[in-house]
Amino acid sequence: MKIVIAGGGRVGSVLAARLVAEQHTVTVIERDAALCNRIFEEVGAVTVCGDATNPRVLEAAGIVSADVAAGVLARDSENLAFAMLVRSTSGARVMVRMLDTSYREAYRLAGVKELVAEAEVVVAKMTTAIDFPQVAGTLPLGDGDTLLFELALPMRARVAGQTVAQVRGTAGFPRECVFIGVVDPQGRATLPEGSTLLHAGHTVIMVSRRSQLSAAVDFLSAEPPARVGTGTVLAATLRKVDFLTPLSDDELEAVARGAEHIQRPAGTELFRQGEAGETFYVVLSGEVQLKDAAAQVVATVKPGGFFGELALLTGEPRTATAVTTTACELAAVGREDFRGVVMANPSVALEMSRILGERLSRAQGGKPQQKRRGLFGR
Template identity: 30%
Template sequence: MYVVVMGCGRVGASLAAALLRVGHDVAVIDRDAGAFQRLGPDFAGQTIVGAGFDRDVLIAAGIERADAFAAVSSGDNSNIISARVARETFGIDKVVARIYDTKRAAVYERLGIPTVATVLWTVDRFMSTLVSDTVPTKWREPSGAVVIAQLVELNEDWYGRSVRELEEVTAARVAFLIRFGEGVLPNVRTVLQADDTVYIAAVSGTVGEALARAAQPPPADN
């Protein structure tokens, strides 16, 4: 998947890095070239200086071949204009915008543009919206720091592998399984089976990446 991210603040940089880590291609747009320092020296994506609602800037970022667009700058107006240009001018289906004003967010949701508020799980919501059709969070503790989520797409190559291996790859804890309709509390010797429904516990901001890693085959054995 090719994703264009407009805005390279903390959320934009974190989102771009998370998308790259799970194998997607990313371009990041920001008005301030200095903002790209947040991406780090090893950033493998594309960076473009300019306004995210400028047609030429979007074309330079590869919007015409993009599968998804995220507007995460610090301004509501810039985000929603950019999101609408991506959706209405370039026909991008998966578009999401960060909106600070909750009343305006409701309006844009009715226009068919998903919005994300400035909460602890912002990156998780963006990842789920951009690379998945569902938001699989089942429980979040009161501070929002820990989440339990369903692995809605577990690659079949994980079957026969241990829970411990899955935990190492996803950097999450397998909280429990549903197997043959019954709940199972796994231990380090538990082996994943076909038709298991797997629920993980993870820190907010890492859930989307964990889901994406689980959807990929396990790494090859050395």
């Protein structure tokens, strides 16, 4: 698109740089000749040195053929004059940075429908950050009563492993809260559907009424309650895992107490091949199948069995996809909790590395092992 920006200050120059990077044709109108030269040389946008409220300058900037006109001048009176001139000479969409909200009605009368109220955006972001430190970012929408926000799901999030449809259908989830995006730890974003699985450590992008933001954050951040007696039972199961044998009874109990107990229906994908691994699973009830890239079953894990342990030790990508074949109860041991127990005793970490190395050597039939990263390296 062809875009004309009125104002080459901090906002104007950053906006121009972003639009040029996205392959738009950008012209910046700026009074300061030094700023014009800098934007032309550093950003690569065409610059016109002059007053954006002067019709001749607008004509020189090609406003007649512009698709979008953006006013980011230092005063609302100038942005209003710019908007009115553009509306009278061009069919371009007009958007303006509004500094003083008392100009809102004047902009409306001038036909400007796309306003960015700078103060409202800053205040909304800061107040939300104060009240909800776990929310990564917010953006007010419309009259400010609706917010777009980002939230990283905790490693023990109760909703982890559930689909978007399941979460939205759960009692207590705010009705006027909508999933619009999911971002994995590598920064890959997807547009969620009802069948999209939510994973611990992923970031969800949501739209919610401001009044329901607290309920939405509490619901998505909630962790399942600890169950009495499960720590000892799980510790006994963990004692059977070869690379955990160097741990003392107290250390195993500590790992078991930190585990997340989760329940998942049949057909739930716990993780996918190639994803970053941070969690080790023990099957308490039910059955889980591990599948290769061709969706062929390579292993079936039954109660007392475990899977995903290499992720716990090395952080390497998952080598298979794990799917529940029946309703399952699982214990999920997070890498950070496990690390806290093991790294308190370096000799234990070394012994575990040795056992893991022997197991990998046996799995490869005595073939030389490829060089692997450290016990907790990435």
